[in-house]
Amino acid sequence: MLLFKTLVAGLLPLAAALPPITRTGKYLYDQNGERFFIKPQGRLAEQTADNEEHGGFPEPDSYIDPLSSKDNCTRDLPHLQELGVNAVRVYSVDPSKNHDDCMKLFDDNGIYVLLDLSLPANGSINRAAPSWTTALLDEYMRTIDVFNKYDNVLAYSVGNEVVSRAVNTDAAPFVKAAARDIKAYLRSIGSNAMVSYSAVDGDSNFRGGVAEYLTCGNDSVTIDLYGLNNYAWCGSSSVTASTWSNMVDDFKNVPVATYMSEYGCIEVKPRLWQEVDALYGDTTVTDVFSGGVAFSYFPTSDGYGMVEFGGDGKDVTVSTDFTNLAQHLKNVTTAKTPAQSAAQTGSIECPADGAKINASSKLPPTPNKAACNCVNDNALSCHVISATANDPAKMGALTDYACSLLGQANTSVTCENISGNGSTGVYGSLSFCSPEVKLNYAMSSFWETDQKATSCDFGGNATLTPNTPNTQASSEVAAKCLANASAVTTPSATQGGPSQTTGVAPTAVVSGGKDAGSDGGDKKDDNKNSGANAVFASLSMVVLAVAGAVIAA
Secondary structure, eight states: OOOOSOOOSSOOOOOSSOOOOEEETTEEEOTTSOBOOBOEEEEOOOOOEEOOSSSSSOEESOOOOTTSOHHHHHHHHHHHHHHTOSEEEEOOOOTTSOOHHHHHHHHHTTOEEEEEOOBTTTBSOOTTSOOOOHHHHHHHHHHHHHHTTOTTEEEEEEEESSSOSGGGGGGHHHHHHHHHHHHHHHHHTTOOOEEEEEEEOOOHHHHHHHHHHHHOSOGGGSOSEEEEEOOOOOSSOOTTTTTHHHHHHHHTTOSSEEEEEEEOOOSSSSOOOTHHHHHHHOHHHHTTEEEEEESOSSOOTTSOOOEEEOTTSOOEEEOHHHHHHHHHHHHOOOOOOSOGGGOOOOOOOOOOTTSSSSOOSEEOOOOOHHHHHHHHHHTOOEEEOHHHHTOHHHHHHHHHHHHHHHHHSSOSOOGGGGOEETTTTEEOTTTTSOHHHHHHHHHHHHHTTTOOGGGGTTTTTEEEOTTOOOHHHHHHHHHHHHHTGGGOOSOOSSTTSOOOOOOOOOSOOOOOSGGGSOOOSOGGGHHHHHHHHHHHHHHHHHHHHHHTOOEEO
């Protein structure tokens, strides 16, 4: 999804490095100050997919890193050149693998890479229970550290369709917090790569509201390159008939660069790709959008792929969809205006909270790994065993279970300390910790209600720490650990050591109290529990204090 200049079918001359693409206002420009239009291909390997209806690209359960095989990249390059692309969008990569060969091959042949940072299953912001954690930040930074040496990375995407419907727009603050922290990290390591996000399509209010939210306010917290996965143009149509004219109206005031991060309706086969002519040649569209990504090069389970591979994986057969797309892309002439010197810059004010989408202008704090590790190592008594910590599904279920038990116990402590609410802008001071630390907090809180060994068993999934801290010491340590948690504004790859295992967020974090279950428990036990509750009641006070130190968009 990035562009450089119109490519031809033949091989480009070898070059030391591709020149940077920059953004001025809402447009992209090359090193000569000319408009840059994204002409990429969506590139992802075949994978097992969960085909739930949420629009656009289905969410995968697994993936194959398409940038880790020199043979496959060499195989695909002539076909990408036949399409005339200048960029590829890659949805998932494995940072533990070597990508030198593919990235150099693409760089030598004028192809930029737009790279999604999220991973399938448990490596992305969960729209059902959104959070922005040390584990996710670590994962994103790890991928950036691997790809930072490549000059042809045009942008890093912090999410794909995280906000999918009006009912989960409360996930938007977590996406914006991710953009804020990844932008800060990129600048800290001297990278000029942009930060992007790909949004699902929807009605005008939803579509425009999400775009406005993620691009409003100070440049330090906004998306640089906003993508829309749009499949409205089907078969023979027009800008008006396809409703693209409405889409353009929704995005005309967005102050950052926008593009079609996915397009290519398959209701009519073979695809005609008439929308390509409008995307690059109709001024109604080019005044707002800077190109787009035709989906998809690789085969998909739902029929969007444009090539097939032979049994040995070496032979490529292109479809009529591919041939039609190549014909249109070769014949486009992109707009030249406005020149970079004439492009307007500026920002837009954020709407009042709740005015358009159910999202607060107060963002989650930057995850503080050192604070989380400090609390986990020194103030929490009950820890999940390592085998369970590597099972995301079990981690989520255990967190739900521990929080529900806590809700039924005779205690004032709840799981609000590890949860965050994107609608109200209230975030517990442990809400940015990894799933492992959150689970340890919930289990330790329950164990504190009676301090029996069986209360820290959880079906053999947890154990008491060898040197269980007393309540007073835990309280004091936790307060010190969290005192400066909100002061961290620039993520660091080395700060605080490694985070705990990345895992899926629980399906729902249950708050304590009557709504979470019976508030039973025998009144005669009140005195026994009062001291044990002190550490977590004290921690709750610290949580509330730190939660107020949120960052406004």
